[in-house]
Amino acid sequence: xxxxxxxxxxxxxxxxxxxxxxxxxxxxxxxxxxxxxxxxxxxxxxxxxxxxxxxxxxxxxxxxxxxxxxxxxxxxxxxxxxxxxxxxxxxxxxxxxxxxxxxxxxxxxxxxxxxxxxxxxxxxxxxxxxxxxxxxxxxxxxxxxxxxxxxxxxxxxxxxxxxxxxxxxxxxxxxxxxxxxxxxxxxxxxxxxxxxxxxxxxxxxxxxxxxxxxxxxxxxxxxxxxxxxxxxxxxxxxxxxxxxxxxxxxxxxxxxxxxxxxxxxxxxxxxxxxxxxxxxxxxxxxxxxxxxxxxxxxxxxxxxxxxxxxxxxxxxxxxxxxxxxxxxxxxxxxxxxxxxxxxxxxxxxxxxxxxxxxxxxxxxxxxxxxxxxxxxxxxxxxxxxxxxxxxxxxxxxxxxxxxxxxxxxxxxxxxxxxxxxxxxxxxxxxxxxxxxxxxxxxxxxxxxxxxxxxxxxxxxxxxxxxxxxxxxxxxxxxxxxxxxxxxxxxxxxxxxxxxxxxxxxxxxxxxxxxx
Amino acid sequence: xxxxxxxxxxxxxxxxxxxxxxxxxxxxxxxxxxxxxxxxxxxxxxxxxxxxxxxxxxxxxxxxxxxxxxxxxxxxxxxxxxxxxxxxxxxxxxxxxxxxxxxxxxxxxxxxxxxxxxxxxxxxxxxxxxxxxxxxxxxxxxxxxxxxxxxxxxxxxxxxxxxxxxxxxxxxxxxxxxxxxxxxxxxxxxxxxxxxxxxxxxxxxxxxxxxxxxxxxxxxxxxxxxxxxxx
Numbered sequence: 001x002x003x004x005x006x007x008x009x010x011x012x013x014x015x016x017x018x019x020x021x022x023x024x025x026x027x028x029x030x031x032x033x034x035x036x037x038x039x040x041x042x043x044x045x046x047x048x049x050x051x052x053x054x055x056x057x058x059x060x061x062x063x064x065x066x067x068x069x070x071x072x073x074x075x076x077x078x079x080x081x082x083x084x085x086x087x088x089x090x091x092x093x094x095x096x097x098x099x100x101x102x103x104x105x106x107x108x109x110x111x112x113x114x115x116x117x118x119x120x121x122x123x124x125x126x127x128x129x130x131x132x133x134x135x136x137x138x139x140x141x142x143x144x145x146x147x148x149x150x151x152x153x154x155x156x157x158x159x160x161x162x163x164x165x166x167x168x169x170x171x172x173x174x175x176x177x178x179x180x181x182x183x184x185x186x187x188x189x190x191x192x193x194x195x196x197x198x199x200x201x202x203x204x205x206x207x208x209x210x211x212x213x214x215x216x217x218x219x220x221x222x223x224x225x226x227x228x229x230x231x232x233x234x235x236x237x238x239x240x241x242x243x244x245x246x247x248x249x250x251x252x253x254x255x256x257x258x259x260x261x262x263x264x265x266x267x268x269x270x271x272x273x274x275x276x277x278x279x280x281x282x283x284x285x286x287x288x289x290x291x292x293x294x295x296x297x298x299x300x301x302x303x304x305x306x307x308x309x310x311x312x313x314x315x316x317x318x319x320x321x322x323x324x325x326x327x328x329x330x331x332x333x334x335x336x337x338x339x340x341x342x343x344x345x346x347x348x349x350x351x352x353x354x355x356x357x358x359x360x361x362x363x364x365x366x367x368x369x370x371x372x373x374x375x376x377x378x379x380x381x382x383x384x385x386x387x388x389x390x391x392x393x394x395x396x397x398x399x400x401x402x403x404x405x406x407x408x409x410x411x412x413x414x415x416x417x418x419x420x421x422x423x424x425x426x427x428x429x430x431x432x433x434x435x436x437x438x439x440x441x442x443x444x445x446x447x448x449x450x451x452x453x454x455x456x457x458x459x460x461x462x463x464x465x466x467x468x469x470x471x472x473x474x475x476x477x478x479x480x481x482x483x484x485x486x487x488x489x490x491x492x493x494x495x496x497x498x499x500x501x502x503x504x505x506x507x508x509x510x511x512x513x514x515x
Numbered sequence: 516x517x518x519x520x521x522x523x524x525x526x527x528x529x530x531x532x533x534x535x536x537x538x539x540x541x542x543x544x545x546x547x548x549x550x551x552x553x554x555x556x557x558x559x560x561x562x563x564x565x566x567x568x569x570x571x572x573x574x575x576x577x578x579x580x581x582x583x584x585x586x587x588x589x590x591x592x593x594x595x596x597x598x599x600x601x602x603x604x605x606x607x608x609x610x611x612x613x614x615x616x617x618x619x620x621x622x623x624x625x626x627x628x629x630x631x632x633x634x635x636x637x638x639x640x641x642x643x644x645x646x647x648x649x650x651x652x653x654x655x656x657x658x659x660x661x662x663x664x665x666x667x668x669x670x671x672x673x674x675x676x677x678x679x680x681x682x683x684x685x686x687x688x689x690x691x692x693x694x695x696x697x698x699x700x701x702x703x704x705x706x707x708x709x710x711x712x713x714x715x716x717x718x719x720x721x722x723x724x725x726x727x728x729x730x731x732x733x734x735x736x737x738x739x740x741x742x743x744x745x746x
Contacts, residue, residue: 362710515675
């Protein structure tokens, strides 16, 4: 009892203060006193009863054997203290009930002294042997439990995406598995400790590690473990022992120390991963930039070349011929419109990428489609446009300018792939939880191998490159749809044409007074 | 409509290329072109030269274009047409709400500019006087009898629909911002309820337009407001 008393006290002390799911049978409880007494007294009493019943029919030596059996039972089923007590009780009971003079403890026959001594010795031997066996079994069980707890603790770490996630997961796990509060701090770039999990223990953050260690050694209630990997120190794990007098007992501290190693490695790994991700983004944006430059120089230069050429001819001698003048001036006009479209798309894309906040208002689908159609009127000239809107289609909560932009971009794309004389259809209605706009055409359609990439930036299919496409319009569409928690899909439509489906989440619009 | 007298146009824009293009285009017509390359000079010239219409760029180097519009409105009712780039959406609405009459998004064609200037100058000359009977396309509006006809047949409008149409008719050809419409039709407390407009302009279009999805008369100015086209 004396050996396990401290840890048992600490454990029960913690259990009192922790109102968490820490009530798990993994940690040994103190055995109640009545159970110890029962273990020490019960078997000797039983042996006495047996011997009493057999009195006169069995030899004294056999009675001694019955008592030894009782001692062995106690030794194997309970602790050394209970075994010792039962040995003493057995000797006294045997002497009291069965050795002349009965019902008295006075010993007349001295030949019993060796009998009693041997009884004592054998009893003690049995109990110490069984106690050792039990201790071994307990150690094995405890190791197994520690391994299981460590496994549970570490499991969450591998999945954490960044150090914050590591910190939050580790704090939760330690509380669940070990029933103690912790606060996890990591060294930031300037070498100061900063929280990466919830700050559940009062503690000054923002210190260098060395100062934090000094502070911790002054605090009786908290234990600080340094988180370090083979190469560097990454932070600190602060553990609250709940009451200033009780320290964490050995087994849990050992688990925490082992866990601290895994935690340090997890933090380091998370940091490296973030660095690697940043590097990848860097590479990606470099690639984007060069792709953008390539696209910009082509898309801006082509119309500029036409404009400059036409203007220089206009200022020359041929510029005075009326037919030439009109022809060149209309070239300048249409090419500058094209230039304007390119610049508009680039600006839109840049603004969308830098994360603009959509200005959400309730909008009518009919009006949005009407606005987009009037903006693309000249481009769609000569195409049969069939509009079918469900009169019951509700208002949608979107940014008017952005959604109109998406529709304009889509119509420009559809228009440029649909020759004059062919038709295109626009339908809108509520389908399940979505308000849906379907735009389909009888144009050249989309090559199935282009489908997966059609909404990528700067992706121009083999079919659109002939018209000098700039691969930005559909990417803008998709970005705008995503901003509105909507979707856009492309597929095959009627007569070999393309079909685009835009979906917006349907919400209940506010009331409008009637009048 | 042909203007008989010459019209004085003041261009307030810091870009000399824009001023040159406007002067070259407008000079041969019935317009007299005046130029200012900044807001302060522009304000002075509005006072001294008394132009008939002002073309105001929003991105001026010295003072904010919306501020210029506000200061002109303190003492003059000269029509102001704002010239803005696409990314100046908010400034544009600010300028319209603080007194500008209309706007044009750069780049614009001469045709659009002339149409806007014609509307603005005509409105300034008419100065509030309104014919009791207005006709545009196949629509006839008899303001005295509060009746609206389409192709000679009476169209029944609800009180709000009629009020909304009247505000647009009074500002025919000119953009009217959401705020202006909401305040005039529903009242100052409702200036943010743009969904009222979505519903009621939709209803008006279904009653007046041949193809409500591609309106001829009541057109949308995205993010800004509505414009009644009567030409």
